[in-house]
Amino acid sequence: MTSSGVAWTFLVLLGVVVLVGPWVLGTANRLDRLHVRTDAAWAALDAALARRAVVTRAVAVVCGTDELRAAADRAERAGRADRETAENELSALLDGLDRSVLAPALAAELADAEQRVVLARRVHNDAVRDTLALRQWRLVRWLRLAGTAPTPSYFEIAEPEHDVPTQRVSARVVLADRDGRVLLFEGFDPxxxxxxxxxxxxGGVEPGEELPAAAVREVFEETGLEVSADDLVGPVWKRRAVFSFDGLSYAAEEWFFVCRIETADVVDTSRFNALEQQTITRHRWWSVDELRATDDTVYPVQLAELLPEVLDGAPGGGAPGGAPSGGAPSGGAARNGWDGITRSVR
Known part of the structure; x- marks a missing residue:
């Protein structure tokens, strides 16, 4: 080969390196990031599965179910090759579990653990999909850009067949006048x-909304009364519960504030949304004695017992107790249970 031919060959090779080199480096870096993402996604899924196993064992103790506890143990101890089978066996048992016997807090924790497994599995499989798609490119295979990283694999387990509750955070307000009467609405589950x-x-807290702001907004939307965050005391109670409303399941976290107003002005319900207009029949102001004497269903069920204490100026966040609430969508179907500030009540 002549010197000019060698020179042209060198220039062509140099051009190829200049053109392809950045792509090779970029692809190798991208593939490395995808492998890191896949490893992190698996770690998150493994943690979610481990938490589900721990919660399942607590459920098994309550239900007295040795089979459920054994399945949780097998799933937690299984190697990667047998993990899918073991986790699917556990999922099948959980699908057949009667959750009505569980305390609301435990039912909510189990539902949350299951939901986290669902989300973590989807994130993991998405990462695996993206990694495999890039590894299958011909140049990636020919140039061995994946290095020694093992080929990731999907993790396929059945998602819960039962209705996974929707997470819902709510701000609720014990709105009382100067005579200590509290405003309550009457409603029903469709x-x-x-x-x-x-x-x-x-009602529900909107995305990005602070609890006091949500409480103030709900007071205005449901009553027409204008209060400020400075008028609120609390939160005085915190409740976790799993309930159904209009055929849907919810895992609720409800925070209760107290708000005193000078007088029981006319309540303006014109801002009710469509669901509230459909399911709320009336409202009235209740005294403690009336709450104690009524045979009507009232949520919180211990409102008459707890109301005097919080109205006497219990500081926000320091008042004892907590009680189950109703309201759309936490109606009569709610299974009542609380994480109280200093005690738990029904």
Missing amino acids: ARPDELFWFTVG
């Missing part, structure tokens, strides 16, 4: 229209 119950002002 799935059980004959079961009426009374409940406090409040």
Whole structure:
């Protein structure tokens, strides 16, 4: 080969390196990041599965189910090759579990653990999909850009067949006048229209919204009364519960504030949303004596017992107790249970 031919060959090779080199380096870096992402996703999934096993063992103790506890142990101890089978066996047992016998806090924790497994598995499999797609490129295979990293694999387990509750954070307000009467609404679950119950002002917290702001907004939307965050005391109670409303399941975290107003002005319900207009029948102001004497269903069920204490100026976050609430969508179907500030009540 002549010197000019050698020179042209060198220039062509140099051009190839200049053009392909950045792509090779970029692809190798991208593949490395995908492998790191896949490893992290597996670690998160493994942690979610481990938490589900721990919660399942607590459920098994309550239910007295040795089979469920043994399945949780097998799933936790299984190697990677046998993990899918063991986890699917555990999922099948959990799908057949009667959750009505569980305390609301434990039922909510189990539902949360299952939901985290579902989300973690999807994130993991998405990472595996992206990694495998890049590893299958011909140049990636020919140039061995994956190095010694093992080929990731999907993790396929069945998702829960039962209705996984929707997570819902709510701000609720014990709105009382200067005579100590509290405002309650009467409503019903559309799935059980004959079961009426009374409940406090409040509702769901919107994304990015602070609890006091949500409480103030709910008071205005449901009553037309304008209060500020400075008018609120609390939160005085915190509740966790699993309940159903209109055929849907919810895992609720509800925070209760107290708000005193000077007078029981006319309540303006014109800002009710469509669901509230459909399911709320009336409202009234209740005294403690009336709450103690009524045979109506009232949420919180211990409102008459706890109301005097919080109205006497218990500091925010320091008042004892907590009680189950109703209200759309936490109606008569709610299974009542609390994480109280200093004690738990029904």
